[in-house]
Amino acid sequence: MTLFDKYSSLFFSGFGYTIMASLIALIASLVLGTVFALLQLSKKKGWAMLGNGYVQFFRNVPLLIITLFFYLAVAKVIKMTGFAAGTIALSLYTSAFIAECVRAGILSVDNGQMEGALANGLSYGQAMRKIVLPQAFRIAIPSLGNQFINLVKNSSILAFVGGLDLMYQGNIVAANSFDTFTAYMIVGAFYLVLTLPLSYFMQYLEARTQENR
Template sequence: MNLLQDNFPTFMQGFGYTLLSSIIALVGSMILGTVFAIMQILPQNWVRTIGNVYVQVFRNIPLLIITFFFFLVVANYVKISGFTSGTIALTLYTSAFIAETVRAGILSIDGGQMEGARANGLSFWQAMRHIILPQAFRVALPSLGNQFINLVKNSSVLAFVGGLDLMYQGNMIAANTFDTFLTYIIVAVFYLVITLPLSYYVKHLEIKLKHAA
């Protein structure tokens, strides 16, 4: 394992950037995804249209193209790094899938609960925050967990724009050592260090919420 020992700081740097990008994109995509999920069910046609267009656009454009758009086009007007370009693209791309997942969770809740909350004096947003969304997230948790895991794996797109992530560092090490097989095995293990605990935690949380229901 001389390869790992000799390049451990480089692997760890890439691991750190991958973890940072994943956390930022996870938080950002959850916020954006929830907002656009709600927009798609509001009674105002123009709001629903904006929500639907956003989701359809970012769901149906490859993540790599979105990344290149920020790295090559937006960078002409605003100074933006490869890491930032990739993280923004990852956030927008994932948020579209989360929006659909959360929207499905909201629609699965009996409409009478919203009506009852409004009848008891809660505003739409209060009812959504305190009654509807907690139940919707519980219903959508398995699908959300899959999206979070996909997000971590999709963070490898940063390698295409010099994002200093785990895949980028792996590519550099493989090019310098010519040991591609072992390099990418190590890279895969580092990804598993993030995704396996995440997968376990989501399943644990799902069981816990099911028993609490």
């Protein structure tokens, strides 16, 4: 019996938790990143400072520190599992990088797009939502794709707080089997199963976007 056959239930359990954490963090970080990108570009100084402060803080603090803060400090006030602590930390950390991607995309859209929308009676919010942001996201697809792939790989941070993810289960298999090399090669293969299709999908989206311009 191979190592994979013997511990397949653990590997697939961790794989499921990794997918779940990645999906939750992807959606949350995309929403948060967009919000804070807009705050950074706000003409109101207070909002712009808030957006810049958020982005600079989470970009410059290691993900492990953020994760341990939620697991060791916040969990004393609000009860949460290692999975929840890791997923929240992953979402906040990644959102700072996504905010920069979205902000760059918005700045790449010609100012005339916003001016034309406002001249046609749209409010600033409507113009941003219907005219500017769709174009900004298309421009930012390559950099967003890189961040999404990094997010999946960074989900391994959950292993440090008992998040039951793929790396956590890999650690258990390695400790029980004493076959560390094989255990982590299997873990690496599972990550490839997630990241390679995502990479190709983002390349496909980028190509379709280029065709439609």
